Amino acid sequence: MIKIKRFIQVLIITVLALGIFAGCNNASSNSSSTTSTNTSTNTSTSEAKGSIAEIKERGKIRIGVFSDKYPFGYVDENGENQGFDVYIARRFAKDLLGDESKVEFVLVDAASRVAFLESNKVDIIMANFTVTEERKQKVDFANPYMKVSLGIVSPESAPITSVEQLKGKKAIVAKGTTAETYLTKNYPDIEQLKFEQYTEIFEALKDGRGAAIVNDNTEVIAWAKQNPGFVVGVPSLGGQDTIAPAVKKGNKELLDWINNELAALGEEKFISKAYDETLAEIYGEEYKESIVIEGGNLE
Amino acid sequence: MQSLGISVLFKGMNMQRLLEGLLVTARIAFFSIIIGSLLGIALGVIWTSKSKWIRLICRIYLELFRIIPILVWLFIMYFGVTTALNIDLSGEVVSVIVFSLWGAAEMGDIVRGALESLPKHQVESGKAIGLGFWDLYRYVLIPQAVRRMLPGAINLATRMIKTTSLVVLIGVIDVIKVGQQIIENSRIEVPTASFWVYGSVFILYFIICYPLSKISRKLENKWNG
Structure with a gap:
């Protein structure tokens, strides 16, 4: 009895394994037939x-x-x-x-x-x-x-037009962004106020918790456009990346x-x-x- | 402003797109659960074998799916295996394959647990009245095991439905992805869209998962009563 049971178990495993392989083979033979028609063009x-x-x-x-x-x-x-x-x-x-x-x-x-x-x-x-x-x-x-770089957005009443102006003030950044890395590396003396989410950094600027936001220029330009009273003083800053x-x-x-x-x-x-x-x-x-x-x- | 947020759901074809996304989610989940359960029951029966080797192979198979994240499996299958074998499978087919294999592994463990928890005299009595291997499982063990494994199996099914949200990473557009597309599309005009869109995605998932737990409770009551 036990022998029969084991035999059946082995059989089931084999059938399952074969089934999986057969499935793959079927599919691959289909695709190889399509590629063989493609090879009629004289590329390999x-x-x-x-x-x-x-x-x-x-x-x-x-x-x-x-x-x-x-x-x-x-x-x-x-x-x-x-x-x-x-x-x-x-x-x-x-x-x-x-x-x-x-x-x-x-x-x-x-x-x-x-x-x-x-x-x-x-x-x-x-x-x-x-x-x-x-x-x-x-x-x-x-x-x-297309090119992208960093941008700085600040309130119209106290515009930031160069990154130097941020010294002694707080720059708002989102964690893990290029802006954070860039400021930490090139301007370690600028104090950074960091947030997890994009929405948070914009709220923080509205509340006046920092002097300006440093972020991807596409983001800050779009935001400033939607929010009157804020201006992009520095539209491109730092190393320029291309797309x-x-x-x-x-x-x-x-x-x-x-x-x-x-x-x-x-x-x-x-x-x-x-x-x-x-x-x-x-x-x-x-x-x-x-x-x-x-x-x-x-x- | 709130009325603006909810209007996003009915703009253009948005509602229809969300439902189409839900259909993709439901389709992947449905086929995976069916195939996974069938393979899982077979695996569970094999697993109760006395052979050390067969048990070991089953164990390794389960652990492979437990240890390696499902996302990695999707990537391996979609980008790796299809390229290696030079076959072209759509993201949805790959999803069904991966989720079925995962379902089979977890289901196999649940079935094994249920079978092993049955009192030994069930097997012995079955054999004593002359039942063969198939009849023993068909009439005695599986029906009893099904009752014991039901809560675990339903739990697994709802988990599989929810995990299907990973398929967006291999390019399948499911309900969550459609939701994100709608949110991003209206990000500037309707900043509150995310609340409404995710809210309705939540309700849509609830609509699929709730009947499952309802059915399982009904069955449990029926069998216990």
């Missing part, structure tokens, strides 16, 4: 994924964008992708495939952007991807289309295409147009210069 299989020929054959370019970073990449109340990054991504699709609807937006999260590229689940990431040395090890960045499309490491063909495309779009000031269409409402005309990069080159 490993390069085929994400190559321009493969994108054209597929008829759709997959671009990873944010769905919850207003106003750069978000989904509006009708479920449509919108925003600055999305606007530019649509143009890429139009110029590569002839129609701006031939883009499949893959909604990514900040933490998984690199993984989406590495595993070939998207062709390009345009999710407000800041160029950093660390990320350059894993993905290839094209030329930038660029990224492709899978080694996909030089697509990278070159994007760089040429950005250069061509620079001729017609397309990025400025994207700013007017998507960002001007929030940031106002006057900050265009401190955000937009035309033609992919940063002077």
Whole structure:
């Protein structure tokens, strides 16, 4: 009796294991049949994924964008992708495939952007991807289309127009941000008042608990625009970071295409147009210069 | 101002989008719980084996899912395994696979516990009246074990439903993600949106989870009474 029981147990384990493997094999044989049709284009299989020929054959370019970073990449109340990054991504699709609807937006999260590229689940990431040395090890960045730096917002009655003026006063920052690191490193003598949440730092400034907020310039500009009585005295401060499309490491063909495309779009000031269409409402005309990069080159 | 906040829910297709997100959550949870329970019962029965090796393998399997966070499993499956095997699985399918495997592991442990808690004479009496392996489990052990494992199983099911919120990280748009999209979209115009959106997400989760605990209480009462 016990022997039979054990035999059945072993049998069940084997069946389960086989079932799992069979499942995988089925799926992989399906996909290998599709890749074998792809190899009819004269690129080798490993390069085929994400190559321009493969994108054209597929008829759709997959671009990873944010769905919850207003106003750069978000989904509006009708479920449509919108925003600055999305606007530019649509143009890429139009110029590569002839129609701006031939883009499949893959909604990514900040933490998984690199993984989406590495595993070939998207062709390009345009999710407000800041160029950093660390990320350059894993993905290839094209030329930038946008720049970000820090900004300082203060009450109109006591404006702060340079970072030096903050000495002897309290600067309000959010914990874990670039602003905190920047001030600690470069201006250790400025006293910092730190908060966990973005909403808290703005409340603190309204209450007069500090002289000014130091944060990403896009954030402070948008906030000052919404809150009369406050002014962005310093619109760009500290090291300037750039934001660029990224492709899978080694996909030089697509990278070159994007760089040429950005250069061509620079001729017609397309990025400025994207700013007017998507960002001007929030940031106002006057900050265009401190955000937009035309033609992919940063002077 | 408050009336402004709640209006976010009904702007455009927002309500419909939230419900579609809920459907994704419910679909992943439903399939995972069904598949996980079936595999889990099989695993639980195997686990009661006397063989040290089989017990060890089952133990390792469970511990793998307990020790490694579900999020990591989702990443391994979605980005790692699919790339390694060169297959293309959608985020939702990967979610169902991972949650089923996790459900099977936890369910297996619950079933094992329930089976082992049954008095030994149940097995012996069953054998004494000449029941074979299948009949013994089918008519004697499983029905009794199900009653004992019900609270744990329902607990696991509600936990699985709530943990599905992790799937946003592999690009699946579930109810929480839709909520965040709505909040961010109206961040400047309606700063109080988060309260209303998360409030309704809370109610939506409650709508899925509450019937489960209600059913389990009913069943327990019925079996006890």
